[in-house]
Amino acid sequence: MRALGYFTLRDLFHDGWRSLLTVISLAVVVVSFLLLAALSQAYLSFGNQTQASTNLMIIDANALDPMESYLPESILQAAAQIAPTQILATFPSLFRHLDIQGHILQIRAVPLDDMQNRLSLTLLQGSWPAGAQQMVVTDGLIQVTSWKIGTIANIYGKDFQVTGIVRSSGSQFASVWMTYAEGLSLFGSANGFQIGYVQLTPSADPDKVRAILQSDPRINAHAAVYLETSLADRYNQVNQNLLNLSLVQAVISLLAITFGTYNAIRLSLTERGHEILLLHILGFTQAKLRLFLFTRSLFLTLAAYLVGWGIAWAFITYQGLHAPISIQAAPLILSLPASSSLLGLLLSISFAFLGVWLTTGSLSRRDLSALQD
Amino acid sequence: MSFHLTTFVLGLHDLRSRFRQALAMAVGIAIALSIFAILQSYRNGLAAEFNQLQPNLLVVQANQSFGEIYGSRISSEVGKQLSGMGIGMVVPEIDDATGTSVSKAILVRGIDLKQYTRIETFSMVSGSSLHPGVPVRTAMVGSRLASSQNVETGGQIMLRGRTFQVVGIFHSGTYTDNQAWISLADAQALLDWGQDVSVYIIPDEGILHEGQSLSGQISVTRRGEGARITVYQYQPVLNIMGVVAFAMGIAIALTLTNSLWRLAWQRRREMAILRTIGFPALSLVTYLLGQAIGVTVLGTLLGGIFTLGILSAVHVAAFGLTINPSLDANAILTSLGWIGLVMIAGIALPAWWLSHLNLAKQLHSD
Numbered sequence: 201m202r203a204l205g206y207f208t209l210r211d212l213f214h215d216g217w218r219s220l221l222t223v224i225s226l227a228v229v230v231v232s233f234l235l236l237a238a239l240s241q242a243y244l245s246f247g248n249q250t251q252a253s254t255n256l257m258i259i260d261a262n263a264l265d266p267m268e269s270y271l272p273e274s275i276l277q278a279a280a281q282i283a284p285t286q287i288l289a290t291f292p293s294l295f296r297h298l299d300i301q302g303h304i305l306q307i308r309a310v311p312l313d314d315m316q317n318r319l320s321l322t323l324l325q326g327s328w329p330a331g332a333q334q335m336v337v338t339d340g341l342i343q344v345t346s347w348k349i350g351t352i353a354n355i356y357g358k359d360f361q362v363t364g365i366v367r368s369s370g371s372q373f374a375s376v377w378m379t380y381a382e383g384l385s386l387f388g389s390a391n392g393f394q395i396g397y398v399q400l401t402p403s404a405d406p407d408k409v410r411a412i413l414q415s416d417p418r419i420n421a422h423a424a425v426y427l428e429t430s431l432a433d434r435y436n437q438v439n440q441n442l443l444n445l446s447l448v449q450a451v452i453s454l455l456a457i458t459f460g461t462y463n464a465i466r467l468s469l470t471e472r473g474h475e476i477l478l479l480h481i482l483g484f485t486q487a488k489l490r491l492f493l494f495t496r497s498l499f500l501t502l503a504a505y506l507v508g509w510g511i512a513w514a515f516i517t518y519q520g521l522h523a524p525i526s527i528q529a530a531p532l533i534l535s536l537p538a539s540s541s542l543l544g545l546l547l548s549i550s551f552a553f554l555g556v557w558l559t560t561g562s563l564s565r566r567d568l569s570a571l572q573d
Numbered sequence: 574m575s576f577h578l579t580t581f582v583l584g585l586h587d588l589r590s591r592f593r594q595a596l597a598m599a600v601g602i603a604i605a606l607s608i609f610a611i612l613q614s615y616r617n618g619l620a621a622e623f624n625q626l627q628p629n630l631l632v633v634q635a636n637q638s639f640g641e642i643y644g645s646r647i648s649s650e651v652g653k654q655l656s657g658m659g660i661g662m663v664v665p666e667i668d669d670a671t672g673t674s675v676s677k678a679i680l681v682r683g684i685d686l687k688q689y690t691r692i693e694t695f696s697m698v699s700g701s702s703l704h705p706g707v708p709v710r711t712a713m714v715g716s717r718l719a720s721s722q723n724v725e726t727g728g729q730i731m732l733r734g735r736t737f738q739v740v741g742i743f744h745s746g747t748y749t750d751n752q753a754w755i756s757l758a759d760a761q762a763l764l765d766w767g768q769d770v771s772v773y774i775i776p777d778e779g780i781l782h783e784g785q786s787l788s789g790q791i792s793v794t795r796r797g798e799g800a801r802i803t804v805y806q807y808q809p810v811l812n813i814m815g816v817v818a819f820a821m822g823i824a825i826a827l828t829l830t831n832s833l834w835r836l837a838w839q840r841r842r843e844m845a846i847l848r849t850i851g852f853p854a855l856s857l858v859t860y861l862l863g864q865a866i867g868v869t870v871l872g873t874l875l876g877g878i879f880t881l882g883i884l885s886a887v888h889v890a891a892f893g894l895t896i897n898p899s900l901d902a903n904a905i906l907t908s909l910g911w912i913g914l915v916m917i918a919g920i921a922l923p924a925w926w927l928s929h930l931n932l933a934k935q936l937h938s939d
Contacts, residue, residue, distance in 0.1 A: 218831060225827035229698075230825070232817040239813055262733055264670045264678050267644055297644060298637040299802050356636045357790055387790075391646070442810065445887045448609055449814070452879070453821060456604045460828050466594050467835045515816070525809040529815045532810070562890075 208495045214287025215468075218270045222464045223504045226548075229456045231515070236450035238516055238534040242525075245533070254406050255428040256316075258396035258419065265558040269394040271423060276396045278418035286404035286412075289318060292393035294383035297529060300353055304343055306529040307355060309383020310397070319368070319397045321377070324348060329379055335521035338365040343533070344526040356386050374529045396423075432551045454551050461497050461555025466495075466539035469559065494553060501552040505545055512536060513551055517573030574799050576856040580847070582864025587840065589703045595868055598832055600683060602872025605825040605915060607879035609818040610908040614884060614898035617813060623703055623804040630692060630796035633773040637792065641799035643670045644678070649768040651791055659782050664688045665770040667760040670732045679718065679720040680752040681732055682771070683760020692796075693745070700726030700741030709759055712737040715750035717895055733763050748800055751895055805897070822915045829868070829919025833861055837923050844930065857927045861920045869916045873909065 258279065260269035276290040295311035299505060314323045315321060316328060321336075326349040329335050335346060335355075342365060347353065351362045355376065366377065377385075400409055406427055413425045469476065516534045519525075525532040588595045599731030633655060635647055636641030645668070655663045684693075686705045695702075703713050712732070714724055719742045722730060730753060737755060743748060761767065774796060775781065777781050785793045837844070837860070844857050880900065890894040 218835070221831045225824045225831065226822045228824035230829070232820045235813055235817050235820075239810065244899055247742075263641065264672055264674075268646075299639060300637060304639075304802070304806060308910075331838065357786055357788075412585065423708065442807075442889060443891060445611075445883075446814075449611070449817065450882055452608065456601055456821065456824060459601045459604075459825070462597045463594060463828060463832050466597070467832065470591075470594075471835065471839060489779075507735055519813070523809060525806075525808075528805045534813075556923060 202217075202493055205448065208499060212499060213337050218467075219500065221558060222500050224458070226457060226460055226504030227507040227511065228517050229453055229460065230544070230548060231511045232453040232456075232504050233269065233450055233548070234536060234541075235515065235534075236446050236453060236513035237540050237544055238512070238536055239509045239541055240443055240446040241448060241537065242532045242534050243446065254400050254402075254404075255404060256400065256410055256413070257399040257426045257428050257430075258398065258423045259266065259394070259412070259426060261420070261422060261424040264392075264393050265297060267297050269295070269423075270391045271394065271396055272392050275419065275423060276398075277417070279396065279398055279413055282416050282418070283404075283409050283412050286409050287398055287403050289314070289399045291318065291399075292380065293395040293397055294380065294387055295394035296356075298356060301345065303374065303526065304529050305341060305345075306373050307378070307383075308375055309378045309386075311379050311380045314397070315377055315379070317568060318397070321366045321368055324365045324367050326362070329363050329377070329382070333358055334363045334382075334383065335358045335360045335376050335453065336366045336377045337362050337377070338373065339365055339367050341376065343520075343531045344374050347447065352556055356478045358386060374531060375528050397428075398425075411426050454547055455549055457501070457551040458555045458558070459551045461501070462558050463513075464500070464561040465556060466492055467496065468493075469516060486560070490556065493560060494556045497552045498549065499550050505548050509536070509541060509544075576852045577859040580852065580856040581863035584860040585867050587836070587860075588864045588867045591836070594836075594866075595834065595871065598829060598869035600866045601825045602869055602912060602915070603822040603875035604922055605818070606873060606876030606912045607610070608821050608877065609911050610880040611883055611898070612814045612818050613674050613904045613907050614880070614900045615889070616894060617687070617899040617901060617904045618897045619807070619811075621746065622750075622897065623800045627693045627796040627847075629777050630793050631775050631777050631783060632799065633769065633775060633781070633787070634794065634799070635792075636786065637656065637797035639802050641669055641796070642803050643771075645768065645771045646769050646819045647771070647773075647791060649770060650768070651775055651787070653773060655773055655781075660775050660780050661686070661778060662691065662774075662776050664692055664774040665762065665859055666772050666774060667757060668771045669760070669764060671763075674849065677903070679722070679730075680733060681747070681763070683720055683757040683761060683763075684754050685757050687912050689754075693749070693794070694727065695743040695745040695749070697712050698742040698744050702741055702743065703754060703756060703933055707740065707756065708738070709756070709780040710735065710737045711740050711759075711912060712753050712755045712915065713741040713743055714739050714754070715752045716742055716744040718753060719762055720896065724933060735763060743800065778882060790859050791919055804848040806898075810891060818911075822911065822916075826915045826918035829865065829916065830922045833864060833920055834923040834926060836864065841930065848930075853931075854928050857930070858920075858924045861927065865916050865920045869912060875911070876908075 207364050258271065258274055258275060260271060263269035273292070276292060280290050290312040291311055293343055296307040310319065312328065324339060326336070337540070341347065347362055349364065352359050361379065382389055391491050398413070400406060410425045410427065413419050419425060476489065513536055516536060519534055576924040581735070610858050632641060633651060634646040638671055649665070652663050665686065669681050670678045671681050672678035683702065686703055686707070698716050700713070704709060712730055714730060719725070724730050724739055726739055726742055728739050730739055732753060732755070737753070755763070757770070761769070781793045783793060783795050787793070846862070848854070884898050884900065
């Protein structure tokens with residue numbers, strides 16, 4: 201095995217320029233695959249909840265986007281009466297998707313006490329909004345904008361100042377949070393509120409309470425009750441098609457490795473007919489020749505993968521720092537987790553092996569005497 | 574000229590004798606071409622359907638919203654205010670998305686039956702357009718929505734749980750082909766909006782300007798801007814796919830370089846002989862060109878099949894909007910230009926090497 205490795209490496213270095221060209225071309229394919237894989241991974245984790253919430257949400261049954269939900273105050277009172285022992289608190293929330301400085305962001309307004317204590321928001325920096333025209337923003341928003349504490353942004357005609365950065369233990373939406381009073385002064389109260397939050401007691405079963413609320417005519421006449429996590433699920437649907445497109449393209453790009461390997465080996469075999477014949481005469485079987493060629497391809501693929509992974513990582517890091525992506529206020533975060541990287545490596549090796557197999561398959565059918573000329 | 578033709582044909586013959594290798598190179602080209610063509614088709618489709626700013630029309634909507642798609646609701650008092658300013662044409666409109674899930678959403682537009690033909694450009698595929706006096710719950714449906722919902726003229730479509738009679742199917746060539754158009758009154762009743770509307774469309778006659786704000790909560794924007802903002806979010810994703818397409822082009826150019834270089838190297842002695850009998854140095858480049866063109870033509874045919882297959886199998890749609898890839902003449906020519914560049918890049922190095930071939934050395938090589 202050691203001799204095989206030594207022989208292969210000597211061969212690759214002997215034909216250095218061609219090896220380099222092959223490595224570069226395969227590396228570029230690897231970059232393509234890893235970028236598409238990172239994009240697919242980003243779609244998969246897009247809007248995902250990192251922690252399950254036990255809160256329930258009441259939204260207008262006909263509203264596709266929560267911003268189009270219009271609920272009356274009475275619906276929260278009804279909810280509290282329907283399951284008084286399982287519901288700890290109810291509170292309203294105003295919700296808008298707005299285009300602010302070229303980014304589509306979520307604007308949410310809830311009573312300050314509920315913001316601090318019932319929504320699993322953790323203050324990372326700064327302070328909660330205490331005065332007029334103040335807001336806190338999520339770290340998800342920081343990822344897609346260049347905002348920081350002290351930034352002033354115009355929202356719906358009024359200037360608001362960022363007083364703090366919060367993290368939601370749930371989703372990573374790019375959200376602006378302000379007090380309910382500020383929200384009302386901004387958007388008015390004529391159309392009610394958009395989301396009714398229902399905080400359950402620790403012992404309550406969210407699915408059961410959801411079913412109880414949903415079956416009551418005071419609720420189901422106009423509204424639907426969801427688990428808080430379902431808001432993220434709605435956004436996941438947006439990207440399902442894009443995920444499919446990326447996956448198809450990723451697989452296609454890997455096929456290029458197969459044909460790149462096939463070409464490289466085929467050329468080697470054509471040029472080295474005499475050497476291969478000599479190896480046969482010396483007792484090298486078809487299987488051993490195939491092993492040699494596979495080892496050669498393996499070295500080339502590993503080198504290409506290493507280079508390609510480095511380039512893809514640099515690109516993704518740059519993209520994350522300088523040109524972050526968000527869709528419907530949810531950051532689309534490109535990453536190269538170990539699982540994707542390992543899968544990419546295994547697939548690359550498999551496709552390279554396929555290239556070797558395709559080449560040596562045709563070789564085995566060839567009359568060895570044809571190599572003697 | 575005959576020298577060039579001879580070496581060109583020789584190159585093609587040589588390629589034919591190595592068909593499997595030529596096929597492998599062609600598949601590589603097909604992969605690069607299809608990735609580029611798919612991207613180009615989606616870019617074209619987005620530009621054609623969502624990037625149609627109308628210079629002569631403005632939209633008055635809720636501030637910072639994208640009211641031409643959904644998300645704006647303003648009072649009918651705004652319409653009166655606009656008329657009071659002396660604006661000649663004030664067309665109310667409702668735009669909303671209905672449905673039970675993002676993937677099954679249907680876009681609805683409530684139109685002013687008396688005025689909508691002054692601001693909309695469309696043609697009827699079948700049936701008739703809406704006009705003043707049509708019965709309530711009557712709809713005209715965009716061609717793409719009709720196709721996705723399997724609706725025909727004379728049939729019915731469900732909007733927010735209510736049945737609407739389809740009197741016609743229209744085609745505009747923009748994202749509005751995804752919409753169901755109903756009367757403004759029907760839309761207000763359907764959404765339970767009272768007299769509210771989503772937007773007012775007004776002519777750009779100098780009274781109001783793009784970017785202007787009315788009382789802080791209402792703003793003026795260019796017509797088409799809402800649709801552009803909605804899909805602009807996907808631009809960075811397309812840019813990443815652009816990087817991938819570019820990278821694949823480089824990879825294939827390098828593979829071509831490697832292969833053509835080595836194929837020519839295997840024929841170095843024959844080429845040296847050709848030079849000694851009077852073939853000009855440039856004719857050896859024609860030999861390479863013949864091989865490159867042969868491989869590229871085959872790759873382009875395969876790439877075309879890949880592209881059509883993928884575009885017909887994968888559909889990108891969300892929030893009731895189908896992003897329709899447009900494989901038009903522009904996309905095809907751009908893709909062919911791209912693959913031509915890849916081919917030229919692929920033969921540049923071998924061509925340079927051939928033009929510097931040491932004749933005497935090659936004749937002594939064997």
